[in-house]
Amino acid sequence: MDNKKLFVFIKYFTLVFMIVGIIFGGKEFNAQNITLMLILIINHQLRTFSLNKYIHKIISFILEIVLVVICNFWISGYLFTYLILLAIDANVMFKKFLASTFNVVIILIGVYFSFNYSLNYKIMNLGVSIIIIAVFYFNKYENEKKIEAQDLYDRLRISEEKLKKANRDLEMYASSVEELTLLRERNRISREIHDSVGHSLSTMVIQLGAIEKIIRKAPEKAELLTKNLRKFTQKSLDEVRAAVRAIKPKEFEEYEGILSIEELISNFKKMANIDVRLAFTKEKWSLNSDQSFVLYRIVQEFLSNSARHGRASRVDVIMAFSEKNLLVTLKDNGQGCQSIIEGVGMKSMRERVKELGGYFEYKTAPYEGFTVKIELAKREKLKVYSGGENNG
Structure with a gap:
């Protein structure tokens, strides 16, 4: 039974009890008394079921207060039954300030009409009325708080949806900006290649054609052209190398291993729909080619196993660089297992780390995911210097 049906039930029960009180009070049901009772009941029914405008309900309630006073004088009966009817509507139909005002009026009516009765009757009239007012008042207060909480929840949910959409x-x-930036950069590199490398190659083709024609007739001239062509070729090669160094950022060269892992993770997230998070310490040092290759393959194998065997929804890849070591932790939230029989993938991970002189371990348990820890010592990257500048 919802609150509205409960209130209607209490109202009708109280009306019946009010009529019983009048009967036991010894009052005769003459035309005047019946008319007053009918006016009181009709007004009450209209306010409950027909009147929709707030001001009409207020006028009806004030009229009922007047009718209650008149009925108590002429018809008598149990005073608290009149007061209960007023208390229910005051706390159910009206807003907080108006409800509080009407509650005060109801209590004052109870106090005034109880003066002529015995102490027990006074306690019954006032006590029952105050209890009913308190119950409905706090019920209304709780409902208002629930409505406010629901409203706050709805606004927060809407805000959350807006934030998600944003x-x-x-x-x-x-993503669009990244793609546009990539396209612009490719276009710029394309122009650079066309303007520098394309021009150089075209010049070489022309000079080689000239050498081919005169090599038999004038070997000395052909030899001179060959020397000039070699110098031009070397100069063009140096320009290409300089352009490549300018295009390729220093940070990319230093952290190429981390960036390749980041690209691997980004592609995996798009394909597998698994939340993979890469984190590393602020202080970093560059990985050599062997370390980069081994870590790339291990992360690749771990992500594949997390999706295929672990059925994970999240994977964390943490790279902690210290002054002398790198500690890599790979952890998923998959289903885990009680024991592991090392397959080709796991053995390959272990062997690759051992070849680099590193430390490798893993642990798992049912419903606790899978964790792999790798520790590698810092190794300097080998630098390859070109000897082209010293040729000939």
């Missing part, structure tokens, strides 16, 4: 839009915008 985040999706921002991701799409960032």
Whole structure:
């Protein structure tokens, strides 16, 4: 039974009890008394079921207060039954300030009409009325708080949806900007290749054609052209190398291993729909080619196992660089297992780390995911110097 049906039931029960009180009070049901009772009941029914405007309900309630006073004088009966009817509507139909005002009026009516009765009757009239007012007042207060909480929840949910939409839009915008930036950079590199490398190669083709024609007739001239062509070729090669060094950022060269792992993770997230998070310490040092290759393969194998065997929804890849060591932790939230029989993938991980002189361990348990820890010592990258500048 909802609150509205409960209130209607209490009202009708109280009306019946009010009529019983009048009967036991010894009052005769003459035309005047019946008319007053009918006016009181009709007004009450109209306010409950027919009147929709707030001001009409207020006028009806004030009229009922007047009718209650008149009925108590002429018809008598149990005073608290009149007061209960007023208390229910005051706390159910009206807003907080108006309800509080009407509650005060109801209590004052109870106090005034109880003066002529015995102490027990006074306690019954006032006590029952105050209890009913308190119950409905606090019930209304709780309902208002629930409505406020629901309203706050709805606004927060709407805000959360807006934030999610904004985040999706921002991701799409960032992706679009990234693609546009990549296209612009490719276009710029294309122009650079066309203007520098293309021009140099065209010149070489022309000079080689000239050498081919005169090599038999004038070997000395052909030899001179060959020397000039070699110098021009070397100069063009130096320009290409300089252009490549200018295009390729220093940070990319230093952290190429981390960036390749980041690209691997990004592609995996798009394909597997698994949340993979890469984190590393602020202080970093560059990995050599062997370390980069081994870590790339291990991360690749771990992600594949997390999706295929672990059925994970999230994977964390943490790279902690210290002054002398790198500690890599790979952890998923998959289903885990009680024991592991090392397959080709796991053995390959272990062997590759051992070849680098590193430390490798893993642990798992049912419903606790899978964790792999790798520790590698810092190794300097080998630098290859070109000897082209010293040729000939």
